[in-house]
Amino acid sequence: MHTASLNGHRSEADAPTSLVVTFPADRPLITDAGGTVSPLTVAYQTYGTLNADRSNAILVCHALTGDQHVANVHPVTGKPGWWRAMVGPGKPIDTDRFFVICSNVVGGCLGSTGPASINPATSKVFGLDLPVITIRDMVRAQSMLIDHLGIDTLFCVAGGSMGGMQVLQWAALYPDRVFSAMPIATGARHSSQNIAFHEVGRQAIMADPDWRAGRYLEEGTRPEKGLSVARMAAHITYLSDQALHAKFGRKLQDRAAPTFSFDADFQIESYLRYQGRSFVERFDANSYLYMTRAMDYFDLAADYGGSLAQAFKGTRTRFCVASFTSDWLFPTSASRAIVHALNAGSASVSFVEIETDKGHDAFLLDIPDLLATSHGFITAMARARGLA
Amino acid sequence: MMDQRPNSVAQAKAAGRSDLLLVADMVDHDSRVLDLGCGDGALLRLLADTRNVDARGLEISQRGVNDCVAKGLSVIQGDADTDLADYPDDAFDYVILSQTIQATRHPRLVLEQMLRIGRRAIVSFPNFGHWKVRLEIGVHGRMPVSGNLPFSWYETPNIHFCTIRDFLTLVTEMDAKVERAIVLDQSGTPMRTGASSWMWNLLGEQAVIMLRR
Numbered sequence A: 001m002h003t004a005s006l007n008g009h010r011s012e013a014d015a016p017t018s019l020v021v022t023f024p025a026d027r028p029l030i031t032d033a034g035g036t037v038s039p040l041t042v043a044y045q046t047y048g049t050l051n052a053d054r055s056n057a058i059l060v061c062h063a064l065t066g067d068q069h070v071a072n073v074h075p076v077t078g079k080p081g082w083w084r085a086m087v088g089p090g091k092p093i094d095t096d097r098f099f100v101i102c103s104n105v106v107g108g109c110l111g112s113t114g115p116a117s118i119n120p121a122t123s124k125v126f127g128l129d130l131p132v133i134t135i136r137d138m139v140r141a142q143s144m145l146i147d148h149l150g151i152d153t154l155f156c157v158a159g160g161s162m163g164g165m166q167v168l169q170w171a172a173l174y175p176d177r178v179f180s181a182m183p184i185a186t187g188a189r190h191s192s193q194n195i196a197f198h199e200v201g202r203q204a205i206m207a208d209p210d211w212r213a214g215r216y217l218e219e220g221t222r223p224e225k226g227l228s229v230a231r232m233a234a235h236i237t238y239l240s241d242q243a244l245h246a247k248f249g250r251k252l253q254d255r256a257a258p259t260f261s262f263d264a265d266f267q268i269e270s271y272l273r274y275q276g277r278s279f280v281e282r283f284d285a286n287s288y289l290y291m292t293r294a295m296d297y298f299d300l301a302a303d304y305g306g307s308l309a310q311a312f313k314g315t316r317t318r319f320c321v322a323s324f325t326s327d328w329l330f331p332t333s334a335s336r337a338i339v340h341a342l343n344a345g346s347a348s349v350s351f352v353e354i355e356t357d358k359g360h361d362a363f364l365l366d367i368p369d370l371l372a373t374s375h376g377f378i379t380a381m382a383r384a385r386g387l388a
Numbered sequence B: 001m002m003d004q005r006p007n008s009v010a011q012a013k014a015a016g017r018s019d020l021l022l023v024a025d026m027v028d029h030d031s032r033v034l035d036l037g038c039g040d041g042a043l044l045r046l047l048a049d050t051r052n053v054d055a056r057g058l059e060i061s062q063r064g065v066n067d068c069v070a071k072g073l074s075v076i077q078g079d080a081d082t083d084l085a086d087y088p089d090d091a092f093d094y095v096i097l098s099q100t101i102q103a104t105r106h107p108r109l110v111l112e113q114m115l116r117i118g119r120r121a122i123v124s125f126p127n128f129g130h131w132k133v134r135l136e137i138g139v140h141g142r143m144p145v146s147g148n149l150p151f152s153w154y155e156t157p158n159i160h161f162c163t164i165r166d167f168l169t170l171v172t173e174m175d176a177k178v179e180r181a182i183v184l185d186q187s188g189t190p191m192r193t194g195a196s197s198w199m200w201n202l203l204g205e206q207a208v209i210m211l212r213r
Helices: A002-014 A135-148 A162-173 A192-207 A209-214 A224-238 A241-247 A267-282 A285-297 A332-344 A359-364 A368-384 B002-014 B018-026 B042-051 B062-070 B080-086 B107-117 B131-138 B164-173 B197-203
Strands: A019-023 A040-047 A057-061 A099-103 A154-160 A178-184 A318-324 A348-354 B032-036 B054-059 B074-077 B092-098 B118-126 B177-184 B206-212
Touching: A019 A135, A040 A135, A057 A135, A057 A162, A099 A135, A135 A162, A135 A285, A154 A162, A154 A368, A162 A178, A162 A285, A178 A368, A192 A209, A192 A224, A192 A285, A209 A224, A209 A285, A224 A267, A224 A285, A224 A359, A318 A332, A318 A359, A318 A368, A332 A348, A332 B080, A348 A368, A348 B054, A348 B062, A368 B062, B002 B018, B002 B042, B018 B042, B018 B092, B018 B118, B018 B177, B018 B206, B032 B042, B032 B107, B042 B054, B054 B062, B054 B080, B062 B074, B080 B107, B092 B107, B107 B118, B107 B164, B107 B206, B131 B197, B164 B177, B164 B197, B164 B206
Parallel strands: A057 A099, A057 A154, A154 A178, A178 A318, A318 A348, A348 B074, B032 B054, B032 B092, B054 B074, B092 B118
Antiparallel strands: A019 A040, A040 A099, B118 B206, B177 B206
């Protein structure tokens, strides 16, 4: 089972079970770090049908550990798509009405060029030879995909967390190509605390002897312990104290009394160990390093002379920003900063803070207020775009 | 969009919100408007439909925001008492506070912010100097409860009632100028402009006042 999943994982990195486009050597991705990714492969999924005037496309941007399988059964885990609450027939992002696109970001491990891909120059796995990727690099790669699909203007760009960062980057970089935008549970920059949590995760991976300085795929090892610990630490930040307490409290796992050992006595411990283990099945450790780094480097205002408002000055994109009361990774204040900047830039913006105890993860869940807001926004935008 | 014009006007009339129509009448076509405490967006809709304004709203309740967003209106969830400081100077042609000033914690500060953010501020409010209110307190010795003021004292969101005279005194203190003032009587009909402020204060049930610096 262990080997099987390992092999399955490798094939998804090199030969994903989704659509793929490879841009030839004369169309390289020049990264912010000054590197070149060429040829660039982007793996993606689409749902629904592009209309005749190509005006009904919605780009969904995935979060740190997400992928292009937004609304279909995941090829590795066999579980439904990661945004099944939001995307599908009759859902707020209605695949019966819209042409929905979701791509695996560059640096990912589900088919787009990433550290787990084979470097055509060396016929070996990239590992850390891939240049460091930024959110803007991800968005540039997505824009190449959108060009390839023959789409000029996206009706909407939507996403949560790291996906929300991409939404903001899209709106700032290509204002004329984004009719409307839904950044959810996100921020215009990664906070010091968030960078700190990511550093804990990266150190856990790099401290694992099986990491082998990033060359584990060739050496036939995998830093499973490190990646698992990284996921455990991160997972805590996705939830809230209140939700954890409601679900687990101090309940013991399969025993009546504590064992006075370092076994997983508490249910929360078993839960986190399970989360760590199952993550290792589907995700590449080096890709985790690249993704977390991309988020850490994100600071949209810094690209515009320190003024976030400048990033959105004169934009005609209509925004709908949402945050959650119990999200401490991207608290409401981070969303408000975006809204203030949009206001200062005279942008059209709606903003809701949704009451929930589900923490950051709420953007992935069936939260009625989020779905109602999204549905209302997209429906109204569709009317404004003449799609109704 | 055109078919919604009579709709939003009719809705305002049906809801007994003739003050909304008066507010809308004070707003120039094609201007930029921020409506504080915009509720379900009735005024924003009315302004968008009849005046072609670029209308934005601020609303504290999730339900109100959801209603607005679903109507395609740009509305931000927030609190006029705390969030106005974030808006840049002169961002709007009009900042409107419709039937909300009595629910703010710091009415004077809110008014200051309105006059900073907008070229004009339009405030509509229930007149606590109306004769029925005076009757209720003066004769019966009780806080008034009416269709216009439907809450009991212990559960009302309205914490800063004023009379028309009180409001105009504050405006003078703030060095602001009244550009237009319309007072509605009990039937929602504008009182004649020649009426003395004493009469307005006694017989007016609601006031709609446009200010500038």
